[in-house]
Amino acid sequence: MSLWVDKYRPVSLGKLDYHKEQAVQLKNLVQCGDFPHLLVYGPSGAGKKTRIMCLLKELYGAGVEKLRIEHQTIVAPSKKKIEINTIASNYHLEVNPSDAGNQDRVVIQELIKTVAQSQQIQSSTQREFKVVLLTEVDRLTKDAQHALRRTMEKYMGTCRLILCCNSTSKVIGPIRSRCLAVRVPLPSTEEVCSVLSTVCKKEGLTLPSELARQISERSGRNLRKALLMCEACRVQQYPFSADQAVPETDWEVYLRETANAIVSQQSPQRLMEVRARLYELLTHCIPAEIIMKGLVSELLSNCDGQLKTEVTHIAAYYEHRLQLGNKAIYHLEAFTAKFMAIYKKFMEDGLDGLVF
């Protein structure tokens, strides 16, 4: 618990640093001792999990902080054994069903049912329901999500679900309608800066506000990342200087280089090189959607205004196909090739315009 991210994580709703009105709302929500199913969504590093844990603590007290990891084995109907790790306290159970890959439906059906079917004995001293926290719901297969629908209604008496995901677009409508959706937006740059300076103060360090701002911009307002960056800066050099180089994650650097390679030359040979780089990114467990997003934003920064709409359009088109397909590399490469074609045509037209 020595990373700043872990050390200075707020543990109660009252101590949250930003989105305070939301914190108040959440507090009010659980004040009566009960709450509906929740669907907490928002970008990575906005503090979804922190809020959920704070909520649980509000509900159950400090008992939820006594966590243990359980290895569960579930036998699928096809006699295949699925191993899955759950994090549980006495009051809640946290599962990431997408760990089971294609078999996530079985996890949903078996695991949640067993939890939900057991009743609390002493309902007078405790809540009469347990909480099941499902993470990365947007990576669940459609089958699993459909399996969830009925479970949510049927075991309402003994179990509350908190679903946690990045985007609701991949969560099917029936589930969205059964939940109270709570959006946790990213903190603003100022909020990130203030958090950083508070943490540094607690550490006994002085953080120049320029550096704080730079870090918060570099991190894309992802607070987790910002804190890690800040700590990395601290390791790199202390006392801080205002124009200190902020360390970045490797894959982002690599992706930027890839985008530059695409812009600098458009030919099948270059496409071949880009393919190798895309493979490299994919093999480092970077999800294809994130690669696509990063690529588009890097490419857009190199584009002329009128080209931007077109590039965004094809990006959306190929991103959709990426979701439908299985082999990410085809779609990423297709996008790259299409961009090359458009960009090349644009550049040649521009040259022609210059000549005449």
Added chain:
Amino acid sequence: MDEYDEMYGIEDDYDQQFADELEVLAERDIVKPTKNPPSPSEEGIENLLRDPPITPKAKRQKQEGGVVKRLFGSQLTDEVTAPMTRSDDITPPSSPEQYASTHRSTPAVLDISGFAAFSQTPQRPAPAAVSASQCVLKRPPLGGEYITVTDSSGNRVYLRQKENTGGKLADPRRILHLDGSLGLLSEPIEVLREQVAERHHQQVVEESQRLSEMLSRGVTEQFGELGGPEEEEEDNVDEEGRRSRLWVDRFSPHHYTELLSDDFTNRCLLKWLKLWDTVVFGRERKVRPPQADRHAQNQNKFKPNQAAENANFKTFKTKSQITEEILEAELDHYKRPKFKVAMLSGPPGLGKTTLAHVIAKHAGYNVVEINASDDRSAEVFQRRIDTATQMKSVLGTNQRPNCLIIDEIDGAPTAAINILLATLNRKDGHGGEEGGESTKKKKKKEGVLLRPIICICNDLYAPALRPLRQQAFLLAFPQTQPSRLTQRLAEISRVQGMKADTGTLMALCEKTDNDIRSCINTLQFLHGRGQRMVDTRTVQSVAVGQKDQSKGLFHLWQETFQLPRLKRKRVGPGFEEGPGEGGGAQRFQHILLLASSSGEYEKVSQGLYDNYLSMRVRDPHMHIVCEGLQWLSFSDQLNQVIMHGQNFSLMRYLPFLSVTFHFLFAHAHVPRLSYPHSQHEATTRLQANRNALSTMLAEIPPSVRSRISELSLTVDILTLLLDILCPKLRPVNPQLFSTREKQQMRELIDTMLAYNLSYRQDRTPEGQYTYILEPRVDEAVKFPGLPPRRQLTYQAKQTISREMEQEKMRRAEHLMMLRNPAAAPKEKVKSTSDPKSSKKNHQQRLENIVRQTTVEIRPEVDFFGRAVAPKPQRLLTSETGEKSVEQSMGTAVGNSDVWFRFNEGVSNAVRRNVYIRELL
């Protein structure tokens, strides 16, 4: 029937009558064949006259008839010369009808000539044969002239020609007279006349019967087929039998010279087979190869297109040279060739099996074939190989050694192949001892393989064949020359009465990829459908010649990326106009067929994807590439739907990917293709990285674990975390760290423990020691081409590693204390509080030990074992002394925490309870 009886009777009579004369004749022939009296006596002439009719008597009667006729025809003057000069005419009538007629006619003739009895000889040959055998010789006589007579069954006999040809010179009158005087008419002329009349009558009766039969048959045919169908059926069966024989079999080559396959291959295989001669037939080796060469040269002479062949030779000269070298290589010490197995490989229908059979026969072997239709499980295979290679048929005429041909070996199970290999290598067991005298002891060593084995396969690179490939003499079968194939097809169609011009047959060859079997089968099919005229159009429209065979993936990729050459021009001029024309449609169909027959769409599309960018396509605007990728992503989408929804009916759209790629990227050049590894490599590496991450995640304590996932780890945390883990540390002993540095170190170790990271000492191949991060998540976030991250020094890592170990122990102890809080704190309290309240465990034990050793009184013995009487005064002093020692020891033990006792030979003499926390 009485006629015959009569005849028998006559014959008997004859025998009786002429027995003496016959005997004499025989005697004369045998006893004095050369010493015939030069001056013919009356007797001699008599014999002479009788002789010619007797000689053919041993033969068929029909011949005799001929002879007799001739005799009369030539006015009886040249009775002897007639059979001599006109022996050709004696050839028997070929049809039974004629036979019968002569049969019937003879008596009439003989009647006149008085030789009646002879006509019956074939029916009762026994008595005549006795005499005949003596004058009819099986081999040419030693001296004197002779004539040869050959009968219908091919037996040749030799008739001695009498020196005395006086008969010729004798005037006919005299002979006639002689005839009469001899009384050759043993039967009265009336009897003979009667016989003739009888015969005539019989003929008439037979004729009338035949006519009536014909009439009645006509009636039955009209009124319904009662007896007819059977006959017809018989006919059909016969016809069917003739038809059902495939032309392929009927026209298959039976001799080396008839082979259609490539000469070089033929010769190589023959040479290889001849290498076995030394061991199989015991012949010297050097004699044989020239003969094989001569054969091939002859073959070359026959060839119409020698020039083309020669050109072909040059193109694969290097390969052929290698093969020649193999063939020239030394025999091993069993006089066997180096490669014990020849492996023929090539696409179906080129005549591999035929070649093997023909050549094995040509080289004097008896062919034993094992093919896919046989059971090829391991045991059966073993048995059959042993049977074929170690035994020899004893019964029957087939005394030749066996040559084992294993056909379709690429379908055999791996176990069977292994058995074959074991058979090949079996020699090694006895090899050393036997040495040079192997040929002599051949019989004894059952195990050694001494017969050639020829394997035939379509796919040389079948996984099961891998081990065999290294030990086999590999012969790749090239395509048959279309010209030669066409020639053969033309021959066949001529024989079968079909009309086909060369162009048509060429088209057929092209369509079937020069597959001989397929060509001939197609011809037969067309013939069977009643087409006697075959033209190009029919050939093109017929779908039979095409094989639904899957060629390798590489072939498919190559076809996809390469434009077909040259032959387009013949097919149609529309090709130049654009791919949408006739040529395009054909290419479309061709690629579609290939792709759908391959079936491995996943692999196919992967190969296309990996290779399409290296194709030489003019595509300045990248439109073609975009189009291709559009199709790739479409097929990926399809695949996903198929797999996810089990909707396999969509699978039919998958082969179109190859077609599109063909039209987009095909080029006239031969494409350089590589096997698609990229996807597999990517998956492997992804899996490795995943594993590292999950190992890391598995041991992270739950409080941290609940906040991170694999995704956030890779995207956000890991790189920065690794940065954080590399603080600047002073390269000094950690004892000398300032408090701030100590604090930093503690935090570092805390973090590493929290994220389940540690350093492990490892040895590089160069022999240097390094500390590597465990689990290897640094690999998972490292990208090539980026500046390397800052690394800690070896010393720093060592320090961290040691500190971490200590921290881990500390924590473990802490955890233990937490787990049983009763034991640990109590002890602590005790050790600090007064020791007198209760004696410590070890003190109690110690006092006992002291007491035991000191208080125990042993009887003293002197050197010889006798008891020594103790002296009273000394005993006193010792008693007091002992007491004081005991007491002082006891108190000393009680007072101090440290105690020791000397144990001989044991090193843990000093004992003390030490806690980790006191040391760290």
